[in-house]
Amino acid sequence: MRDTPILNVSRRGVLGGLGAATFVLSVGLPRPGRAQDDEPEFGRDAMPNGWTDDPKAFVAIDADGTVTVTCHRSEMGQGVRTSIAMVVADELGADWERVRVDQAPGEEETYGNQDTDGSRSLRHFFMPMRRVGAAARAMLAQAAADEWGVDVSEVTAGNHEVTHAASDRSLGYGELAAAAMELDVPTGDALVLMDPSAFRYVGSSEIGLVDNMDITTGHTTYGIDVRRDGMLYAVVARPPVYGGRAASYDDSAALAIEGVEKVVAIDPVDFPTEFSPLGGVAVIARNTYLAMKGRDALEIEWEGGPNAEYDSAAYRETLSQAANAPGGTVIRDEGDFDAAYEGAAQTLEAEYYVPHLAQAPMEPPAAVVEIRDGRAEAWACTQAPQVTRLRLAERLGLEKEDVTVNVTLLGGGFGRKSKPDFVIEAGILSQAMDGAPVKLTWTREDDIHHGYYHTVSVEKMSAGLDDGGAPVAWLHRTAAPTIGSIFAPDPKHKLPFELGMGLLNMPLAIENVRAENPEAPAHVRIGWYRSVSNIPHAFAIQSFVAELAQAAGRDPKDYLLEVIGPARLVDPRDQGDVWNYGENPEVYPIDTGRLAAVVEAAAEGIEWGREMPEGSGLGIAGHYSFVSYVAVAAEVTVEDGLVSVPRVSIAIDCGPQVNPDRIRSQMEGAVVMGIGQALMSEITFAEGRAQQDNYDTYLVARMEDTPKRLDVHLVTSHSAYDQPLGGVGEPGLPPVVPAITNAIFAATGTRIRSLPIGDQLRS
Amino acid sequence: MVNIVVNGVERQFDGDEDTPLLWYLRDELGLTGTKYGCGIAACGVCTVHVDGAPAFACVTPVGTIDGAEVTTIEGLSENGDHPVQVAWRDLNVAQCGYCQAGQIMQAAALVDGSETVTDEDIDYAMTGNLCRCGTYTRIRAAIRQAAEAK
Numbered sequence: 001m002r003d004t005p006i007l008n009v010s011r012r013g014v015l016g017g018l019g020a021a022t023f024v025l026s027v028g029l030p031r032p033g034r035a036q037d038d039e040p041e042f043g044r045d046a047m048p049n050g051w052t053d054d055p056k057a058f059v060a061i062d063a064d065g066t067v068t069v070t071c072h073r074s075e076m077g078q079g080v081r082t083s084i085a086m087v088v089a090d091e092l093g094a095d096w097e098r099v100r101v102d103q104a105p106g107e108e109e110t111y112g113n114q115d116t117d118g119s120r121s122l123r124h125f126f127m128p129m130r131r132v133g134a135a136a137r138a139m140l141a142q143a144a145a146d147e148w149g150v151d152v153s154e155v156t157a158g159n160h161e162v163t164h165a166a167s168d169r170s171l172g173y174g175e176l177a178a179a180a181m182e183l184d185v186p187t188g189d190a191l192v193l194m195d196p197s198a199f200r201y202v203g204s205s206e207i208g209l210v211d212n213m214d215i216t217t218g219h220t221t222y223g224i225d226v227r228r229d230g231m232l233y234a235v236v237a238r239p240p241v242y243g244g245r246a247a248s249y250d251d252s253a254a255l256a257i258e259g260v261e262k263v264v265a266i267d268p269v270d271f272p273t274e275f276s277p278l279g280g281v282a283v284i285a286r287n288t289y290l291a292m293k294g295r296d297a298l299e300i301e302w303e304g305g306p307n308a309e310y311d312s313a314a315y316r317e318t319l320s321q322a323a324n325a326p327g328g329t330v331i332r333d334e335g336d337f338d339a340a341y342e343g344a345a346q347t348l349e350a351e352y353y354v355p356h357l358a359q360a361p362m363e364p365p366a367a368v369v370e371i372r373d374g375r376a377e378a379w380a381c382t383q384a385p386q387v388t389r390l391r392l393a394e395r396l397g398l399e400k401e402d403v404t405v406n407v408t409l410l411g412g413g414f415g416r417k418s419k420p421d422f423v424i425e426a427g428i429l430s431q432a433m434d435g436a437p438v439k440l441t442w443t444r445e446d447d448i449h450h451g452y453y454h455t456v457s458v459e460k461m462s463a464g465l466d467d468g469g470a471p472v473a474w475l476h477r478t479a480a481p482t483i484g485s486i487f488a489p490d491p492k493h494k495l496p497f498e499l500g501m502g503l504l505n506m507p508l509a510i511e512n513v514r515a516e517n518p519e520a521p522a523h524v525r526i527g528w529y530r531s532v533s534n535i536p537h538a539f540a541i542q543s544f545v546a547e548l549a550q551a552a553g554r555d556p557k558d559y560l561l562e563v564i565g566p567a568r569l570v571d572p573r574d575q576g577d578v579w580n581y582g583e584n585p586e587v588y589p590i591d592t593g594r595l596a597a598v599v600e601a602a603a604e605g606i607e608w609g610r611e612m613p614e615g616s617g618l619g620i621a622g623h624y625s626f627v628s629y630v631a632v633a634a635e636v637t638v639e640d641g642l643v644s645v646p647r648v649s650i651a652i653d654c655g656p657q658v659n660p661d662r663i664r665s666q667m668e669g670a671v672v673m674g675i676g677q678a679l680m681s682e683i684t685f686a687e688g689r690a691q692q693d694n695y696d697t698y699l700v701a702r703m704e705d706t707p708k709r710l711d712v713h714l715v716t717s718h719s720a721y722d723q724p725l726g727g728v729g730e731p732g733l734p735p736v737v738p739a740i741t742n743a744i745f746a747a748t749g750t751r752i753r754s755l756p757i758g759d760q761l762r763s
Numbered sequence: 764m765v766n767i768v769v770n771g772v773e774r775q776f777d778g779d780e781d782t783p784l785l786w787y788l789r790d791e792l793g794l795t796g797t798k799y800g801c802g803i804a805a806c807g808v809c810t811v812h813v814d815g816a817p818a819f820a821c822v823t824p825v826g827t828i829d830g831a832e833v834t835t836i837e838g839l840s841e842n843g844d845h846p847v848q849v850a851w852r853d854l855n856v857a858q859c860g861y862c863q864a865g866q867i868m869q870a871a872a873l874v875d876g877s878e879t880v881t882d883e884d885i886d887y888a889m890t891g892n893l894c895r896c897g898t899y900t901r902i903r904a905a906i907r908q909a910a911e912a913k
Contacts, residue, residue, distance in 0.1 A: 077859030077896045212852045215860035217843040218796020218836030222861055225795035233790060259779075287790035288799075289782045362800050362808055362861045362895045411798070411861025412895045444801045661855055665898070669858055672897025695805040695893060703889040706899035708882065 042584035044113065044124035049386060051112035053128035055136040055185060058111075059088060060102075065160060065174030067094045072104040072111035073121040074383045075211070076361075076413035077669070078729045079662035080121045082210045084129055086201040086659060087122075091133025091194050093158035094173070096201060101210045106385025106405035114407075116383045117418050117528060118581065119626035119727025122658050126725055134193050138186045143179035144171050196721040203721075205661045211409070223381030223408045224366035228437035231368065232261060233288045234429045235295050235441060238280040238450050241688030242524045243271060243305035249281050253297040259290040263298070264432045266425065272487055273525060275391050277425045278450055284429060288441055304688055310523035312456060312685040316353060319520060322479040323351065323460035328518030329493055332476075332504050332576040335512030340473035344464025347473075348551055352461070352540040353754040356683040357454035358698055359529050363411020364442040365422035371435035375402045380423045381410040388420035392427045415528030419452050444694045451690075452527025453683055455480045459540035469552025471563060473512045478503060480536065481522035492519035494533070500579035502537035502625055502734065505572045507590045508545070509565025515576075524685065530673065531730040534625040538734030539741075539755070542621035546742040547751065556742060557603045557620050557633075564622070567593025581627050587724050588627045594715075595622055598631040598651040601713045602739075605649030606633035615639055617746025621738035626727025628654040629715075632671070632739035638747045641762035645675055645705070645740060651713035654726035664712040667732045671710055674736025676701035680756050765829045769794070770838025780826025784818075785809045787825050788835060796836040796864050800893065807892030810865035811835050817872040819891075836864035839871060846912045847871045850905040858896035866892050870906045880910040 044051045060068040069085040081101045089099045104111050113124075137157045144162035145152040148169060155164045163170040201207055214220045239245055245268035254260055261284045268279035283294035322328070341347060367380035369392070376396055382388045385405045393403040410417055426440035442450075457480035464473035482498060484491045494517050496504075503515055529535070542560075549559035570590040572580045580588060599622040606618055615638050622631035635647040650667045657663055680699035684691045692698040741752040750761060765776040769792060776787060783802075788794040788811070800808035802821045809820040812834040839845050847870045850856075857863045866889070873880060873888040885906050894902070 075859075077857075079858070208852060209855055209857060211860060212855070212857065213843055215857045215863050216836075216848040216851045216867060217839075218794075218864045220860055221795070222798075224799060225789075227793060227795070287782075287786055289779070289786040289790070292802075293779075360895060362806065362859070362893065363798070364800075409861075410859060412859045414895070441799070444803075444806075665855065665858055665896075665901070668900050669897030672899055673895070694803055695801050696803060700893060700895060701897065701899075702893060703899045703902070704886040706897075706903070710900045 043582060044128070046582055047113035047115070047124070049108035049113045051124065051128055053131040053135070055132045055139070058129070058132045059092065059136045061173050061177035063174050063177065065098055065172050067092065067099045067173065068102050069099060070102045070104045072114050073125070074116035074385070074407055074410055074413065076116065076383065076410035076417070078121070078666060079209060079659055080116070082207060083122055083659040083662060084125065085210060086207055087126060087129040088133040090199050090201045091130045092137050093160065095160040096207065098160060103407050105407060106389045108386040114385050115418070116413070117415065119730045123627070123725040123727055126658055130193055131191060135185050135191055138191065139180040139183045140173055140176045142183055143176040147171065147179065202658050203660065207659065207661070221408050222363050222411045223379060224363055224411070224441060226368040226379040226408060226439065228368060228370055231437040231439055232284050232433060233286065233291045233439050233441065234282050234284045235288070235291045235443060236266065236280050236282040236425055237295050237298055237300055238278045238446065239268065239302055239305070240449060241302070241304040242307045243269065244308065245279055245303050245305065246281055247301045247303045249298055249300040251281070251298055253299070254283055254294040257290060257294050257297060259286040260294040261285055262433065264429060266428055272485065272489055274486055275387065275419045275421050275424070277421050277428065282429055284433060284438060292443065307523040308688045310685050310688040312356065315456065315523070316458070319456065319458040319479045320351060322518040322520060323458040323477045325518060328477060328516040330514060331499055331517050332513060332515035334575070337473050337475055337512045337514040340512035341462065341464040341475070344473055345467045346465045346551060347463065348547060349460070349462045350544055350547055350753055352459045352536065352543060354457050354536040354539055355755060356456045356524070357529055357677065357681055358448055358451045358683050359414035359416035360447060360698060360700060361410070361412025361414055361416055364444055364447040365417065366439065366441045367423040367426040368437055368439045369423065369426040369430040370437035371396070371430050374398070375404070376427060377404045377406065378423050378427065379406045379408055380420070381408050381417055382420055382423060383410065383413045383418040384420060388423050391420055392424055395424050396427050396431055414530040415532070416452060418528055448683070448692050448694060448698050449690045451683070452486070452525045454529035454535065455482070455526050455533070457536040459536055461540055461544040463544065463548055465548060465552055469554060471510045471548055474510045475514050476503060476506070476540070477516045477518065478537070479518050479520045481520050481526050483526050483528065485522035485526055490521060492521050493517050496579045498533040500572070500577040500581070501533035502541065502623060503533070504575050504577035505580070505590060505624065506541055507570045507592050507595065507624060508563045510563070523688070531625060531733040534623065534734040535677070535737070538621065538623040539737050542623060542735060542738035543741055543753065546619070546745065557599065557608050560620060560622060561596055561599055564592050564596050564599070567596065583627055590624055594629045594653045595624055598622055598629045598653050598715050601651035601715045602631035602633040602649045605651065605711045605713050606635060606647065608633060612746070615747055617743045617748070619739045619742025619744070619746055621735040621742060623735040625731040625734055628652060628726030628728065628731040630731045630735055632735040634739040634743045636740060636743040636747055638744060638761055641759065643679055643744060643757055643761065645707050647709040648707045649711045649713065650732060651715050652732065653715040654728050654731070655716065655723050656721045656725055657714055657716060658725070660714055663714060663728050666728050667712045668710055670732025671736055672701045672706055674733055675705050675740065677755060678737045678740040678757060679705065680758065682756050765825050767825070767828055767830070768832045770835060776825050781824050783821050784811070784823040784825050784828065784833065785820035788820060794835050794837055798861055798864060800862070807869060808862045808865040810868040810892065812868060812872060817869050836868060839868065845871055846909040847874055847905070850909040850912065853908065854901050854905045856898050856901040856905050858898055862892065862894045866894065866902055870902065870909065874906060874909045874913060877910070880906060
């Protein structure tokens with residue numbers, strides 16, 4: 001594919017070693033190999049394996065002028081392959097029609113950090129990718145100047161060629177590529193970035209997705225689509241209870257099926273399970289159907305293990321008791337909550353429940369692994385290629401250097417595909433077949449039964465209002481199993497990064513604030529799910545503010561703006577949040593003015609204050625997450641207890657907008673996902689087993705649930721592209737649910753405090 | 764022995780006739796444009812046309828469609844220029860893209876089979892096609908655009 005590459009990949013030092021357990025690093029462990037340990041690192045600097053802006057890693061130019069940009073971030077629908085290429089192409093002065101995108105394999109020594117999570121791709125790589133493009137442009141210009149024997153200051157690079165106006169000469173990028181690749185990469189003052197006013201692609205809404213043609217004609221390759229010569233197909237029967245095991249099994253009926261090649265036992269998992277396969281019994285066959293048929297024919301006796309009694313209804317009571325009992329670990333304490341609460345003119349309490357959720361990306365986990373001559377090659381829909389590579393190597397007894405992880409397109413991720421358990425399963429099975437390529441597919445039932453679920457939570461809120469209805473005391477007690485439970489033996493408290501998702505950094509202008517975190521053990525695998533702990537925190541906080549508005553007899557939008565308070569910069573560290581999404585709090589303080597501005601924009605977009613017919617209402621919520629500001633205003637109609645959401649207005653301020661169309665699409669998608677969470681999505685457990693099986697019982701939003709009118713408002717307080725960028729993929733989601741439930745209250749007078757709404761409004 | 768025509772090519776299948784068309788297309792013919800999502804007709808990512816009508820390939824045993832003509836996303840148009848495909852690109856409908864082959868096949872059947880397409884028609888026709896990324900508003904707009912362009 002690369003006939004005349006500019007590059008030979010440079011090898012920047014490997015700086016980190018903990019792979020995708022990035023939160024561990026993000027909360028303050030020093031990065032191995034750092035020269036100075038006393039200076040805190042933030043943003044991309046703090047990520048495992050660091051980053052690079054070496055153009056030789058990311059740009060190749062063929063002799064025919066085709067520019068290939070290598071995207072080192074996983075594409076799962078956020079549009080990153082298009083957006084990264086837009087940034088590089090703009091600074092490179094490339095013609096968009098001649099730009100192609102290659103996907104980087106998991107190779108952190110070349111590309112730096114590749115964990116595609118935390119709404120970080122553009123936030124962390126906009127500037128490095130600008131420098132990549134600018135450096136390559138400078139090298140092309142220098143190559144032309146050398147060719148013509150003129151000073152580089154006399155030539156201009158742009159529109160896919162370098163010109164020397166004085167002599168009316170020009171050379172195309174393709175003609176210059178070979179010479180340019182021999183030059184040193186410019187650094188320091190020699191590297192001049194484009195004036196953002198000259199951007200042609202960055203900031204444009206007119207750029208089509210680079211994968212549009214393949215997607216619309218069926219020629220894309222996701223993890224589940226990979227085909228290799230001699231490939232076998234596998235599915236795995238896993239223990240239905242987390243931590244269980246197959247006590248015994250009979251595979252004779254399975255092996256009697258023509259086309260079933262082998263049955264393989266996979267060792268059960270030890271706690272903490274991290275990204276390890278859950279164990280079980282695999283069936284390997286000539287095609288996927290036969291593998292599934294073989295699995296159906298297995299007779300397995302399961303042992304449940306320590307979580308065999310897990311019952312989510314009973315556990316909800318446990319969480320509720322914990323959240324209602326004083327004395328949990330105090331995680332934030334300002335002023336004197338007790339005194340202010342005692343002295344308040346009016347007090348309120350409310351308890352909010354969010355169930356387990358499954359990411360359920362449309363493409364279930366799937367991967368192909370083959371092992372040849374002591375080297376393993378994987379093809380996987382992974383958000384975390386580097387930890388995939390590490391864990392696959394460890395499990396197969398290989399060196400990391402002998403493992404290649406090719407990153408396919410991801411048919412959705414939402415956090416599920418940050419965990420490489422499924423890729424390791426494929427590796428184990430390839431090894432069991434003497435290295436033959438094996439495609440491991442999770443059925444939808446596997447995905448629903450054996451997930452890394454969104455946590456389950458009870459948030460207990462208490463507040464005191466003064467005579468004028470203003471909040472003077474605020475207590476937030478949060479009880480939820482932590483994602484840390486997959487990494488450490490039985491932790492019972494939320495980690496700083498979870499608490500920093502909208503709880504510790506809750507920026508409302510209230511004088512006396514306390515937050516507590518009682519214990520909550522985990523009984524299932526808990527994992528990242530788009531926007532993570534912001535979901536329960538935003539639901540509780542933004543619902544409770546609306547409840548306070550009601551108690552104060554105030555308009556919810558006006559009240560929300562008053563509680564947000566005057567425009568000011570809040571240092572999250574002052575509120576006990578040392579995480580701040582991994583970003584420098586001096587660069588990324590919480591700007592309450594920006595939060596208020598998106599609330600105003602969302603309200604304006606829905607025509608807040610208009611007269612609503614009976615059974616209809618408007619609700620609003622605003623939330624800061626992933627260093628971006630989002631507000632949602634929703635219109636709902638409730639008829640015979642059934643909720644519809646005919647219109648939504650969502651406003652985001654994510655700082656500079658690289659690809660506005662993809663920001664819009666992320667907001668549109670967040671609204672739809674949020675509607676599903678509000679109305680119907682829930683995973684429950686009985687006897688340790690998930691009670692839902694597939695999309696017939698784990699319900700998510702469909703076409704008819706989608707607003708007829710969905711307006712996205714891009715708000716920005718920053719016109720210059722040198723301002724810090726915010727996240728986009730996740731922050732749209734948290735305020736959607738409370739906007740809807742607040743609207744339901746306006747429509748019906750019924751306050752929804754437990755998700756999903758289901759049939760709660762049926763009389 | 765089952766005889767079917769897939770994207771204009773005659774095929775003979777002599778395997779287990781309970782094999783869902785989905786896995787025959789994907790694993791045997793290598794037509795991976797048709798996706799797996801649920802296996803129980805609950806998500807629509809496997810939507811193909813069987814004798815011109817939309818069908819869920821995951822619950823269509825090959826043995827039940829002897830003599831049928833099957834069209835997959837790869838065969839919907841010669842150059843990817845069915846009005847639905849064009850509209851999908853114009854409006855940047857896709858996010859991850861995984862469900863879009865099924866969405867496009869369902870939408871193409873709707874657009875090709877109707878004089879006019881209302882929002883209610885779209886809700887009704889597309890209810891079986893899930894998109895976890897939440898591209899429904901753009902799907903709606905693209906179907907309207909394709910219906911007008913036809």
